């Protein structure tokens with residue numbers, strides 16, 4: 001499998017030392033685990049949202065690519081720790097620190113430890129649209145029917 005080269009800057013000396021660089025957990029993993037680059041453990045109370053540093057910057061560079069920050073399933077399902085922005089979109093020209101908005105949507109406090117895996121980063125292909133203004137569309141099977149128009153729900 002061909003891998004996409006990705007420029008990464010380490011912004012905190014602990015990355016690559018006490019906090020591992022992001023890595024794919026298995027050969028088939030789609031996401032790179034992002035870790036919390038914290039000075040001390042941080043307790044998120046129920047309903048609380050905090051923007052957490054990762055200590056890393058990436059520059060994707062190619063506008064036909066982007067990256068998405070997605071929640072980790074176990075953290076979200078078992079502990080209610082998801083993303084305050086639901087999904088983070090990293091533009092190909094962004095060069096700042098990767099930040100993770102952590103939201104405790106659960107009912108109990110959750111403590112994030114320094115170096116803990118808090119989210120995952122997925123590289124995705126992007127096609128930019130160029131508008132072609134038209135007065136009407138060619139007819140299609142669905143037409144303008146949306147939101148449950150094909151069945152009961």
Ligand SMILES: O=c1ccn([C@H]2C[C@H](O)[C@@H](COP(=O)(O)OP(=O)(O)OP(=O)(O)O)O2)c(=O)[nH]1
Pocket residue numbers: 069085087088089090091092094097098099100101
């Ligand atoms: O979870 C996230 C989401 C975004 N970003 C960075 C990368 C992205 O390229 C930049 C801007 O994100 P976005 O365009 O979603 O933010 P905005 O609120 O629309 O602000 P802007 O005016 O900066 O576009 O912030 C993160 O580090 N983490």
